[in-house]
Amino acid sequence: MDLLLQYLANGIVNGSNYVLVAVGLTLVFGILGVVNFAHGEFYMLGAYTGLILVINYGLPIWAALAGVLVVAVILGLGAEGLLNKMLKERDATSSIIASFGLAVVLQNSALIGFGPSPMLMQTKYSTIGVEMGPVYLPLQQLLIPVAMVALISVLYLVLRYTWTGRSLRAMAQHAVVARMCGVRVQRVAVITFIVSALLAGIAGFLMSSVYMVYPIIGNMIVLKAFTVVILGGMGNVAGAAAAGLLLGIVESLTSAYLGNGLRDIVGFVIVIAVLLLRPQGLFGRTFQRS
Amino acid sequence: MSRISRRHMLGLLGAGIALPALVKAQDSSPIRIGCMLPLSGNGSIEGNQVFKGVKFAVAEVNAAGGVLGRKIELAVEDDESNTSKGVLAVRKLIEQEHVPLIIGTYASAVVVASMKVAKELKVPMLTGGSTGAIATDANTPGDPWFFRFFSDSTGQGYDTANAIINKFHAKRVAILHDTTGYGTDLAKQTTEVVQGAGGEIVANESYNIGDQDFSTILTRIRTLKPDVVYIGGWAADGATIVRQAASVGLRTQFVGSGSMLSDDFIKLAGPASENFAVATAYEASTPNKVGRAFGERFRKEYGYDPGMLNALGYYSAAIGIEALRRVGKPDGAAIQQMLANGMKDFPIGLGPEGTTADFNDKGSVDYPYFIAIIKNGKRVLDH
Amino acid sequence: MKKNLSLVILVLLLAAVPFLVQGSYIVSLLLLMLVYVILTTGLNLVTGFCGQFSFAQGAFFGIGAYTAGIMSRDLHTGFWVHLPAGMIITGLCGLLLGIPALRLKGHFLAIVTIAFQTIVYLGLVQWTSFTGGQNGLPVEPVGDVSLFGAHLFTIDGLRANYWLILTATVVLVVIAERLVKSRLGREWVAVRDDEVLASAIGLNATRAKLTAFVASAAFAGAAGVLMAHYMGNIAPDDYTIWISCTIVAMMIIGGKGSFYGPILGVALLTLLPEMLGDWARYRMLFFGVLLVLAIALMPEGIAGRVRKLRATKEAQA
Numbered sequence: 001m002d003l004l005l006q007y008l009a010n011g012i013v014n015g016s017n018y019v020l021v022a023v024g025l026t027l028v029f030g031i032l033g034v035v036n037f038a039h040g041e042f043y044m045l046g047a048y049t050g051l052i053l054v055i056n057y058g059l060p061i062w063a064a065l066a067g068v069l070v071v072a073v074i075l076g077l078g079a080e081g082l083l084n085k086m087l088k089e090r091d092a093t094s095s096i097i098a099s100f101g102l103a104v105v106l107q108n109s110a111l112i113g114f115g116p117s118p119m120l121m122q123t124k125y126s127t128i129g130v131e132m133g134p135v136y137l138p139l140q141q142l143l144i145p146v147a148m149v150a151l152i153s154v155l156y157l158v159l160r161y162t163w164t165g166r167s168l169r170a171m172a173q174h175a176v177v178a179r180m181c182g183v184r185v186q187r188v189a190v191i192t193f194i195v196s197a198l199l200a201g202i203a204g205f206l207m208s209s210v211y212m213v214y215p216i217i218g219n220m221i222v223l224k225a226f227t228v229v230i231l232g233g234m235g236n237v238a239g240a241a242a243a244g245l246l247l248g249i250v251e252s253l254t255s256a257y258l259g260n261g262l263r264d265i266v267g268f269v270i271v272i273a274v275l276l277l278r279p280q281g282l283f284g285r286t287f288q289r290s
Numbered sequence: 291m292s293r294i295s296r297r298h299m300l301g302l303l304g305a306g307i308a309l310p311a312l313v314k315a316q317d318s319s320p321i322r323i324g325c326m327l328p329l330s331g332n333g334s335i336e337g338n339q340v341f342k343g344v345k346f347a348v349a350e351v352n353a354a355g356g357v358l359g360r361k362i363e364l365a366v367e368d369d370e371s372n373t374s375k376g377v378l379a380v381r382k383l384i385e386q387e388h389v390p391l392i393i394g395t396y397a398s399a400v401v402v403a404s405m406k407v408a409k410e411l412k413v414p415m416l417t418g419g420s421t422g423a424i425a426t427d428a429n430t431p432g433d434p435w436f437f438r439f440f441s442d443s444t445g446q447g448y449d450t451a452n453a454i455i456n457k458f459h460a461k462r463v464a465i466l467h468d469t470t471g472y473g474t475d476l477a478k479q480t481t482e483v484v485q486g487a488g489g490e491i492v493a494n495e496s497y498n499i500g501d502q503d504f505s506t507i508l509t510r511i512r513t514l515k516p517d518v519v520y521i522g523g524w525a526a527d528g529a530t531i532v533r534q535a536a537s538v539g540l541r542t543q544f545v546g547s548g549s550m551l552s553d554d555f556i557k558l559a560g561p562a563s564e565n566f567a568v569a570t571a572y573e574a575s576t577p578n579k580v581g582r583a584f585g586e587r588f589r590k591e592y593g594y595d596p597g598m599l600n601a602l603g604y605y606s607a608a609i610g611i612e613a614l615r616r617v618g619k620p621d622g623a624a625i626q627q628m629l630a631n632g633m634k635d636f637p638i639g640l641g642p643e644g645t646t647a648d649f650n651d652k653g654s655v656d657y658p659y660f661i662a663i664i665k666n667g668k669r670v671l672d673h
Numbered sequence: 674m675k676k677n678l679s680l681v682i683l684v685l686l687l688a689a690v691p692f693l694v695q696g697s698y699i700v701s702l703l704l705l706m707l708v709y710v711i712l713t714t715g716l717n718l719v720t721g722f723c724g725q726f727s728f729a730q731g732a733f734f735g736i737g738a739y740t741a742g743i744m745s746r747d748l749h750t751g752f753w754v755h756l757p758a759g760m761i762i763t764g765l766c767g768l769l770l771g772i773p774a775l776r777l778k779g780h781f782l783a784i785v786t787i788a789f790q791t792i793v794y795l796g797l798v799q800w801t802s803f804t805g806g807q808n809g810l811p812v813e814p815v816g817d818v819s820l821f822g823a824h825l826f827t828i829d830g831l832r833a834n835y836w837l838i839l840t841a842t843v844v845l846v847v848i849a850e851r852l853v854k855s856r857l858g859r860e861w862v863a864v865r866d867d868e869v870l871a872s873a874i875g876l877n878a879t880r881a882k883l884t885a886f887v888a889s890a891a892f893a894g895a896a897g898v899l900m901a902h903y904m905g906n907i908a909p910d911d912y913t914i915w916i917s918c919t920i921v922a923m924m925i926i927g928g929k930g931s932f933y934g935p936i937l938g939v940a941l942l943t944l945l946p947e948m949l950g951d952w953a954r955y956r957m958l959f960f961g962v963l964l965v966l967a968i969a970l971m972p973e974g975i976a977g978r979v980r981k982l983r984a985t986k987e988a989q990a
Contacts, residue, residue, distance in 0.1 A: 003513060006538075010505045035780040086969055093726045096783050097925060098968040100918060104961030108330075112954070116335045118526045120558055127561070129537065138537045211502035212530055212558065214335075220500075223791065226784055255506040260495040261469070261799045268788040275785050276773055330957060332910055368953060371910045373809070374708075374900065378701055382947075385696035399809035399908030406905055410830075411697070424808055469798045471808040496799060 002134035007252045009135045013210075015248020016148035020203035021221055022228035022240045023152060024196025030235015031172040031192050034083050037099040039200055039225060040218025041106035042075050046201025047208040047217065048114055051121050061123070068205045069198060076197030080190050103218065110215040118212035126209065140209045147206055151199065152241050159237065164191060172235045220264070227271040233281030242283060320356075320363040321620050323348075323610060324383035326394030326404070327418045331370035332499070333396050333470075336524055336599055339549070340419045341366075343596065343603025344393055346588060347611065357615045369395055369404075376400040380407045389413065390620035391613070393606045398422030398471045401436060409435040413622035414629055416606040419599060421446065422471045426652045434653030437629050439605060440571045440640055441656045443472055447479025449659040450520065450545060450569035454480070455487045457661060457672070458543050458567075460517035464493040466507070466531060467522030476522035476547055492516050499527060504534045512540040525549040525597070529558035536562035543567065551662055551669050552597030563667070569659040571640040572601040573669050576660070581639030605638045609647050612636055684843055691832045704835045704903065706943045707842045708896050713923045713935040714849050715892025720921075721929035722853055723885035724865025725774050729786040730920045732793035733890040735912025737763045737897020739797065742810035742907050752815040752828075752902050759898035760891040767890025771883040790914050797909035809908030812901045834903040841899055845892060852888060853932060861885050865930075922960065926967045928974025937975050 025039050049071045053064040082102060087094045128139040159165035167188045170178035179185050204213075211217075228247055232239030247267055255263040274281065325344055328337035344364065352361050365387035367379035376395060383389045384407075392408060395401055396419040405428055408415050415436045417425070423442040429435065441449075454460050463484050467477035474496075481491050492514040495507055508531070511519060519535070519542055521528050528550040535544070546568040549555065556563050572578075574585035574595035584604065588596040596604070613628040614620060633647040641657040649655055661672040691700050716730045740762050741755040750758075773785045797804045804810065815828035815837065828837055852858050860881040863871040872878050901907045919942065927938025945963075946956045971978050 003509065006509050007506050010503070010509070013505075014503055029780075035783070082965070082969065090972060091779070093779055093783060094968055094972060096726070096780060097921065098965055101922075101961045101964030101968065104918075104957055105965065108955075108958040108961060111330065112958070116330075116338055117554065118335070118529075118558065122560065136537075136539060207502075212526060214500070214526075216500065217502070223787070227788075230781070230784065252506045256510050260497055260504075260507045264498065264501075265792055265795050268792050272773065272785055272788050272792075275777060275781055279777060279781065329954075331915070366953075368956075373904055373906060373908050373911050374705060377904055378698075378705060381696075381698040381701050385698040397807070397908070397910065399807060399906055399910070402809070402811070403904045403906040422808060469801075469807060471806065474801055474806050474808070498795075498798075 003256075005133070005135050007256045008249060009132075009137055011249030011252030012245060013137065013141045013144050013248070014251065015245035016145040017203055017207055018221075018224055018228050018247055019148050019152065019241050019244030020144075020206075021200050022225040022232070022244050023155065023237055024199040025222075025225045026229045026232060026235055026237060026240045027168070027192050028196045029229055031168055032084055032189055034087075035096045035099060036079060036083055036196075037096065037222055038079060038083075038103040038106060038218075039099075039196065040220075040222030041103050041110075042072060042079075042197045042200035042218075043204040043207075043221050044110060044213070044215065044218040045071060045075060045106065046204030047213040048110060048204075049201070050205040051119050051208050051213055052114075054121055054123070055119070065202075065205060068201050072197040072201035073194050075201070076194035077190065079197065080193035084189050084193065085186070103222075107215050107218060114215065116214060118214040119208075120212050121209040123209060138210070140206075144203075144206050144210070147202070148241075151202065152237070155195070155199075156237060164188070168192060224267055227267045230271055230279075231274055231281050231283075233283045236281070236283055239281060239283035243281070320361040321358070321614070322363045322365045322387050322389050323607075323614070324367070324380075324387060324389035324392035324394070324413075325364045325418070325607075326367045326369050326376065326379050326383065326392055328371040328396050329366075329368040331372065333371045335526060336419055336549070337371075337396050339597065339599035340396060340603035340606075342592075343600035343605075344418075344607045345603075346591065346600070347604045347607035350587070351608075351611050357611055358618065362611060365389055367394075369397075369400055371395075371397040371400060373400050373403045376404045377407055380404045380413075381411070384408070384411045384413050384622075388620075390622045391416065391610045391625050393603070393610060394418040396420055398425045401425040402428050405429075405436045411622075412626070414610075414626035416610050416629075417602070418606065419602050422475060424471070426654045429653045431651040434630055434649065434651070435626060437609075437649055437653045439609060439638055439647055439649070439655045440602075441659070442654060443475035444479050445656055446547065446569060446659060447476040447522075448483055450476070450547060451480040451483030453567070453569060453661045454518050454520065454545055455484060455489060458518050458545070460484075460489060460543070462490050462492045462514070462516045462518075464495075464511045464514060464516035464519045465491060465522065466493075466495050466497060466504075466511075466519065468499050468524070468527060469496050470499065470523070472524075472548065473522040477520075480520055480522070497523075497527065499523070501527065502530065504531050505538050508535045508540050509538045512538060516542055518543045518545055520544075521546045521550065523548065525552050525555040526558070529555050529563075532559045532562045532566060545569070549597045549599050551664070552599075553594050554597070556664060556667055556669075563664045566664045567672075568662050570598055570662055571657075571659050572596075572598045573660065573662045573671060575669060575671055576639070577671065578639055578641060578643045578645060580637045584639040601639060605640060609633065609636065609638065684839070687839055688836065691835060697831050700831055700835050702943065702947065704831070704838055706939055707835075707838050708900050709920065709923065709939045709943060710842055710936050711845050711896040711899075712893055712920050713927070713939050714846055715889040715896070716920050716924050717889075717929060717932070717935045718849060718852065718861070718892070719885040719889035721924060721931070721935070722858060722865065723861035723882060725771075725882055725885060726779065726783045727770070727786045727886070727889065728783055728914065728917045728921060729770055729790045729793075730889070730893050731912050731914060731917035732790040733763050733767060733893035734897045734900075734916065735793060735797060735909070736766055736890075737894030738812075738901040738907045738912070739804060739810070739897075740894070741898045741901040742805075742812050743803070745812050746810060751813070752898070755898045755902070756895060759894040761894075763894025763897070764887045764891040767886040767888075768883060770890070771886030774882050774886060775879055787914065790917050794909060794913055797912065804909070807909060809906050811906050812904070814905065815902050834899075838899050838903065841895065845895060849888075849892070850932060857881070857884060919960075922964050922967075924974075925972075926963065926974055928976030928978075928980075931974065931976035931980065934974050934976025941975075 050064045053059045167183040228244045232243035369376040398420045401420045417438040421443045467473035617624045636647045737759040740759040864881045923938035924935045928934025
């Protein structure tokens with residue numbers, strides 16, 4: 001039983017990471033209909049920004065976090081300009097291909113700029129651990145679910161109770177009607193992209209002290225994020241949160257009981273199964289697309 | 291549409307025909323030797339480390355006046371660990387760059403396919419880090435065209451497994467290996483030897499390179515109480531594993547492979563690297579005088595001790611260039627003969643004291659590996 | 674007529690290259706291009722003509738190659754068995770992938786194909802007992818060709834493989850053209866342009882989509898078998914998602930939905946790294962930038978842009 005709790009705890013940590021990355025993606029995907037494969041690079045660049053600021057420039061964590069936020073805003077703006085403003089009128093797959101190209105550009109720039117060797121943010125908190133009964137988690141890992149809960153709650157409140165939040169939800173339902181009701185569609189699009197980049201960048205920053213950072217970490221995480229988005233239902237923030245945790249836990253249990261090699265495959269098998277059997281996701285509502 | 295495609299194609303063909311002539315016209319004093327490594331894509335971290343060693347060797351040779359009165363230049367190709375790119379790159383290096391020898395490559399599967407072409411075009415290849423037995427096994431005995439100056443992964447695995455049993459007296463061994471040829475071969479070899487000596491393999495799990503989360507699998511292994519955990523792979527993942535093992539409370543003897551001794555590894559693994567043991571052919575404090583001297587020169591140049599991959603790259607280039615010097619001209623076939631038979635006296639820095647580039651029938655040099663242990667953040671060789 | 678004549682001349686020229694050029698590098702480069710022509714033409718059938726997005730062409734390429742490798746190891750068969758077997762097995766896998774396509778559109782389908790590609794790659798790498806893992810599998814060269822017991826010639830070595838692949842490419846491209854011009858091909862285009870309308874007028878959209886997937890996969894399977902026998906050793910890293918992306922990029926930059934456009938894309942993207950020389954370090958970067966520019970500024974590809982220019986010129990005449 002103890003072991004199972006530990007596995008669950010590990011799963012929740014990983015799952016929280018997935019949630020942070022996936023929620024941004026589900027917003028962009030659900031509200032704007034844009035598939036952004038470069039989303040993983042937001043995560044990767046958030047990690048590198050934090051690392052470089054702390055290790056090379058010796059900044060304290062708070063300053064590094066501010067740096068990450070700035071970089072994320074810039075990336076969000078750029079991505080929106082390319083993937084949404086320019087390609088909105090085209091068919092759905094244009095954004096996929098363009099975002100792939102963008103991902104390749106960002107990844108290789110990072111490779112050329114930072115080199116392929118892995119880096120890790122080692123701070124004085126690195127060796128502190130927290131014991132909760134039979135479960136042991138390093139402090140930096142525990143921070144992740146905590147941050148996730150905080151950020152997602154804030155996001156949820158914003159979506160529900162602010163004008164911006166309502167605009168986002170209106171756009172998700174019907175962009176033209178939303179505009180007729182006074183929603184400034186272009187501004188909302190930019191905000192959506194920026195929020196998605198912020199969440200992914202913060203996730204990357206948090207993870208840079210837990211896992212190694214190198215230029216290709218964006219690849220796997222974006223695929224996992226898409227899995228979570230689909231499982232949770234496109235555009236469904238709460239769904240993505242639940243699905244992200246679920247995926248993290250399933251992967252952890254698979255690794256423990258079935259074999260580590262299967263861990264990555266299980267997510268992909270699940271996503272294919274879900275797309276075949278219940279394309280609106282586990283928590284989504286059926287949607288019509290003409 | 292068709293007019294354009296025809297013209298387009300003719301133009302391309304014309305350019306392609308003209309290109310070799312253009313390249314020949316520029317062929318002046320420096321001798322170009324080929325270097326094919328994965329510099330991007332899979333294996334690029336390792337490929338870049340090997341490349342550093344190669345460049346260092348070439349720089350040293352040039353600083354001493356070059357070879358046969360000419361400077362050495364590297365013609366570099368990135369094969370991305372991709373067989374079809376490798377095969378194409380070899381032809382390009384030989385026919386466009388006219389290299390008399392090629393240092394490469396790292397992925398053993400790419401080596402096997404590329405060797406065929408190199409042999410057909412009469413240019414020998416020296417390993418760029420490839421350790422798989424399949425590479426030297428593909429040589430015709432007595433007439434090797436691929437040379438590797440250290441034991442293949444079978445030999446490495448064997449030495450490590452022996453250390454596990456004899457030195458660490460392990461009866462229960464857990465294995466974690468990556469999915470490359472290197473990791474898989476090591477795991478297989480270790481399994482055979484340990485089981486042959488009556489030991490038990492309590493776990494044999496694989497991971498993909500770059501996997502980040504091992505907490506779950508390490509927690510599970512902890513419950514199995516192994517005497518030794520063997521990691522088959524390279525430094526970056528080894529560091530992640532060791533670090534996470536410490537945080538899940540898995541305390542036992544860890545034995546590693548490959549470059550898991552490098553300064554990089556020690557830095558990334560942090561205090562968890564204490565008592566970590568690795569079977570290695572090269573370590574800066576090696577008893578091999580030639581190797582120690584190399585380590586010192588490298589450190590003077592770059593500010594840190596070379597790792598096994600750097601040493602690999604260095605000696606691949608050094609052996610190749612020396613063979614070129616002895617032959618007296620950039621003739622691939624003659625260099626191959628020299629490598630196969632004429633380098634018995636050339637000392638190299640890997641392996642125990644006195645190791646030389648004495649290639650056997652299959653193009654390999656076999657010697658036992660050391661065990662090095664990390665104590666207080668420093669490597670100590672175990673004699 | 675004129676078009677056919679110039680194509681025949683092109684093919685004859687290509688066949689003559691081994692005699693016209695010194696050394697083997699150009700020939701091996703052209704060989705690689707021809708293989709990619711097969712792959713990209715296949716992809717064009719399902720994505721360009723039928724409008725179903727597939728990022729899995731690399732996986733089918735790999736399935737074809739590994740069919741040859743595994744049959745060679747376990748059944749001791751040769752190329753002439755592997756080629757049809759590879760195409761059939763890969764085609765069946767294409768059918769498998771086509772089934773989700775029946776229900777999903779656009780981005781969802783793309784994600785499923787990416788998931789499929791990733792699963793195939795991970796399977797090739799991890800299922801070491803079956804696939805040999807990262808060490809790969811050896812494959813014998815094509816070898817002797819005999820007709821009714823009389824030995825005709827031996828296919829071994831670069832030139833022979835080049836001619837074999839050139840022949841295969843020509844045959845497959847002709848088959849693709851026949852398919853596209855046939856009724857089936859027109860059904861594909863109808864489904865691409867407006868699936869609802871196509872069903873409304875009585876076309877079987879299911880059959881169209883499934884056949885498109887099967888055809889494109891079979892093409893990739895053939896390419897896989899041919900490449901396996903040429904290279905002599907196959908390994909999973911030749912069949913990654915990046916290969917799929919490259920094939921997609923070749924098709925897009927050349928012009929999807931045009932028949933010969935993708936062939937242009939193949940030529941451009943294969944020669945690009947060779948032309949870069951010392952800038953080779955930045956190759957992937959250029960590739961990404963090119964892809965973004967192409968999609969943003971010239972989504973119809975080079976061929977499409979040419980066609981547009983021609984149409985405008987004609988309209989002005």
